[in-house]
Amino acid sequence: MVGATGAVGTTILEVMRERAFAADEIVPFASERSAGRTLAHGDTELTVQVLSPDAIQGFDLALFSAGSATSEEWGPRFSEAGAVVVDNSSYWRTHDDVPLVVSEVNPEALDSHRGIVANPNCSTAQMVVALKPIQKAVGIERLVVSTYQSVSGTGQKAVEELRGQAQAVLAGTEVPGAAMYPHQIAFNVLPQVETFKEGDDYTTEERKMMRETRKILGAEDLPISATCARVPVYIGHSESVNVQTKSPLSADECRELLQGTPGLQVIDAPGEGLYPTAIDAAGQDDVLVGRIRQDPSHERCLNMWVVGDNLRKGAALNAVQVAELIVERGLLRSARV
Ligand SMILES: NC(=O)c1ccc[n+]([C@@H]2O[C@H](COP(=O)([O-])OP(=O)(O)OC[C@H]3O[C@@H](n4cnc5c(N)ncnc54)[C@H](OP(=O)(O)O)[C@@H]3O)[C@@H](O)[C@H]2O)c1
Numbered sequence: 001m002v003g004a005t006g007a008v009g010t011t012i013l014e015v016m017r018e019r020a021f022a023a024d025e026i027v028p029f030a031s032e033r034s035a036g037r038t039l040a041h042g043d044t045e046l047t048v049q050v051l052s053p054d055a056i057q058g059f060d061l062a063l064f065s066a067g068s069a070t071s072e073e074w075g076p077r078f079s080e081a082g083a084v085v086v087d088n089s090s091y092w093r094t095h096d097d098v099p100l101v102v103s104e105v106n107p108e109a110l111d112s113h114r115g116i117v118a119n120p121n122c123s124t125a126q127m128v129v130a131l132k133p134i135q136k137a138v139g140i141e142r143l144v145v146s147t148y149q150s151v152s153g154t155g156q157k158a159v160e161e162l163r164g165q166a167q168a169v170l171a172g173t174e175v176p177g178a179a180m181y182p183h184q185i186a187f188n189v190l191p192q193v194e195t196f197k198e199g200d201d202y203t204t205e206e207r208k209m210m211r212e213t214r215k216i217l218g219a220e221d222l223p224i225s226a227t228c229a230r231v232p233v234y235i236g237h238s239e240s241v242n243v244q245t246k247s248p249l250s251a252d253e254c255r256e257l258l259q260g261t262p263g264l265q266v267i268d269a270p271g272e273g274l275y276p277t278a279i280d281a282a283g284q285d286d287v288l289v290g291r292i293r294q295d296p297s298h299e300r301c302l303n304m305w306v307v308g309d310n311l312r313k314g315a316a317l318n319a320v321q322v323a324e325l326i327v328e329r330g331l332l333r334s335a336r337v
Contacts, residue, residue, distance in 0.1 A: 001013070001026060001027070001028050001029060001062075001063050001064075001065075002029040002030075002051065002062060002063070002064045002065070002066045002070060002071075002074060002078075003029070003030060003064060003065035003066030003067070003070070003088075004028030004029060004030050004039060004046075004048060005028070005030040005034045005037065005039070005048060006030070006065055006066065006155060006156055007152050007155050007156045007159070007311055008065035008088055008155075008311060008315040008316050008319075009028070009030070009065045009066075009316075010039070011311040011312060011315065011316035011317075012063055012065065012315075012316040012319060012320060013026075013028075013039065013041055013046075014316070015312065015316045015317050015320045016041075016320055017041065017042055019320060019324070021320060021323070021324070022327075023061075026041065026046060027046070027049060027055075027059070028046045028047075028048045028049065029048070029049050029050065029051050029055070029066075030048050030050075030066070031050070031066075032050055034048045035048060035049065035050045036048065051070075051074055053077070056074070056077060056078050056081050056083075057081050057082075058081075058082075059078065059081070059082070059083040060082075060083060060084070060332050060333070060334060061083055061084055061085075061086065061323050061326065061327075061332070062075075062078040062079075062083040062084070062085045062086070063085075063086050063088075063319050063320075063323060064085060064086065064087040064088060064089060065088040065089070065315065065316070065319070066089070067089055068089040068090055068091040069091075070089070071085075071087045071089040071091040071092060072091045075087055075091070075092060075116050076115075076116070079114075079115030079116055080115075082333050082334070083115075083333070084113065084115060084116075084117065084326055084331065084332055084333060085115060085116045085117065086117050086119060086319045086322050086323050086326070087116060087117070087118050087119060088119045088315050088316075088319055090121060090208060092116050092118045093118040093120060093121070093208070093211075093212055093215075094211055094212070094215065095116075095118075097114050098113075098114075098116050098117065098118050099112060099113050099117050099118070100118045100119075100120055100212060100215045100216055101117055101118070101119070101120075101216075101318075101322050101325075102120060102125050102128050102129060102216055102318060103263075103318055103321035103322055103324075103325060104129055104132070104261070104262055104263045105128050105129060105132045105216055105217075106132075106216055106217075106218070107325050107329075110322070110325055110326060110329060110331055111329070111331065113326075113331060115333070117322055117326070119315060119318050119319050119322065120212045120216060120318075121205065121208045121209065121212055121314075122149075122153055122237055122308075122310035122311075122313075122314025122315055123145075123147045123149060123153075123205070123209055123228065123237050123239060123310070123314070124208065124209050124212040124213050124216070125308070125313055125314045125315075125318055126237060126239070126287045126306055126307070126308030126310075126313050126314055127145065127209075127213065127239055127241060127306055128213060128216050128217060129261070129263050129264055129287045129308075129313065130241070130258060130264060130287060130289050130304065130306045131143070131213075131217065131241075131243065132217070132261075133257050133258060133261050133264075134243060134245060134249065134254065134257065134258075135217055135219070137249065137257055138245045138246055138247040138248070138249045139245060139246030139247060140217070140219070140222060140243060140244070140245060140246065141223075141244045141245060141246050141300070142222070142223045142224070142243075142244040143213070143222065143223070143224045143225070143241065143242065143243055143244070144224075144225045144226075144241075144242040145209065145224070145225070145226045145227070145239055145240065145241050145242070146226075146227045146228075146229070146239065146240045147193070147209075147226070147227070147228045147229060147237060147238070147239045147240075148189075148229055148231045148233070148237065148238040148239070148240075148278075149193055149205075149228060149229065149230050149231065149237045149238075149310070150231065150233040150234055150235050150236050150237055150278060150310055151180075151185060151230065151232065151233065151234060152234055152235045152310060152311055153193075153230075153237060153310045153314070154180055154181075154230075155180075157179075157180055158180040158181070158185075159234055161176070161178070161179060161180045161181070161185065162185050162186055162232055162234065164176045165178075165184055165185060165186035166186040166187070166232065168186075169186050169187055181230065185230060185232050186232055187232060188232060189229055189230070189231050189232075190229060190230040190231075191227070191229050192228075192229075192230065193205035193206070193228035193229065193230050194208075194228075202226070203228060205228045206226040206227065206228050209224070209226040209228065210224045210225075210226050233278045234282070235278065235281075235282040235283075235309055235310065235311060236277075236278025236279065236280075236281040236282045236307055236308065236309055236310065237278070237307070237308055237310045237314065238276075238277070238278055238305065238306070238307045239305070239306045239307070240303065240304075240305060241303070241304050241305075241306050242295060242301060242302075242303050243301065243302050243303075243304070244298060244300055244301045245300050245301075245302070246300075247300075248299070248300055249300075249302065250294070251292050251293050251294050251302060254292050254302055254304070255268060255292050258289055258292075263285070263286055263287060263313070264286060264287050264288075264289060265286045265287070265288050265289070266288075266289050266290065266292070267280070267288055267289070267290045268289070268290040268291065268292055270290070270291060274290070275290035275291050275305060276288030276289065276290045276305060276306075276307040277307065278307060280307065281307040281308055281309050282309050283309060283312075284309055284312065285309075285312055285313065285317055286313075287306060287307070287308040287313055288306070288307045288308070289304055289305065289306050289307075290304070290305050290307075291303065291304060291305035292304045
């Protein structure tokens with residue numbers, strides 16, 4: 001595991017324990033800052049190591065959550081050393097020869113892997129779990145999505161930034177300046193997730209959502225419009241999704257379709273105050289969907305509210321599920337030889 005001390009890495013360890021992931025040995029890697037630190041894992045303690053050409057030998061699987069630069073450099077090295085890499089960073093996601101996989105949506109894409117498999121960005125992963133059954137049943141013509149993303153999506157330091165600012169606001173003391181975000185995040189909403197590349201008025205997160213959704217759904221021409229906002233929530237991304245279908249689908253039919261889908265829960269009785277919230281999703285494996293309703297402005301459009309734990313289905317859980325599929329399908333390097 002590379003990035004074992006981070007927000008995603010610690011959740012990967014938790015998910016592996018919960019799912020009793022069968023591994024002879026788990027070795028946690030992180031930066032030099034964490035070398036020698038111990039991480040509790042069930043009854044054992046794992047000692048954090050630093051990446052080096054010698055230390056990366058002999059692994060079947062390498063789960064990465066240490067950022068793009070580390071994945072770019074060390075992903076191919078682990079792969080050359082015989083491991084299959086499951087990468088949470090954005091670096092490999094849009095490479096043509098790297099499958100981008102959500103376990104319930106396109107597991108078949110794993111069959112063509114060449115040593116590196118990518119995990120999508122968190123807001124995309126939860127959304128496609130809800131979209132796939134609709135695409136399969138009636139086709140999707142166009143998507144408009146607005147996200148409300150939690151700070152753990154940026155990592156551990158951003159969680160600390162929100163906590164520190166919120167405590168200061170409530171105590172009436174001077175609010176610590178923004179470091180992880182361009183503005184104060186406590187008691188605020190920022191219409192910017194990640195960065196604006198020169199000449200682009202969409203953020204890199206919005207571009208990722210649009211590109212990755214098309215790749216996972218195998219719909220390269222699908223028109224998608226995304227707006228991503230950061231909200232002062234610790235865990236759980238919420239999304240307003242407007243789906244224009246190819247054939248008609250009523251809200252009731254959609255509810256029924258999604259109810260039977262693995263990895264999804266429909267919570268949809270808004271009159272009784274029942275709809276998914278980020279707090280409900282935090283710590284849960286399932287993606288939660290509610291507020292399914294007809295769009296009054298278009299006869300083949302539905303609106304829905306999709307919420308997921310960004311650290312789980314958005315990252316750690318999907319990475320572990322993909323790793324399980326790689327083993328089950330005989331796709332480890334050692335199994336292929
Ligand atoms: N957070 C999410 O919801 C989410 C969802 C999907 C994908 N991702 C992706 O997952 C990755 C990690 O995100 P995160 O939120 O877990 O970030 P994070 O909390 O900041 O953790 C980063 C991890 O990477 C390690 N690291 C940093 N530089 C390293 C280096 N040079 N060599 C080895 N390890 C290094 C850190 O180790 P130290 O503790 O030693 O610094 C830490 O374990 C990112 O690529 C992110 O885009 C995150």
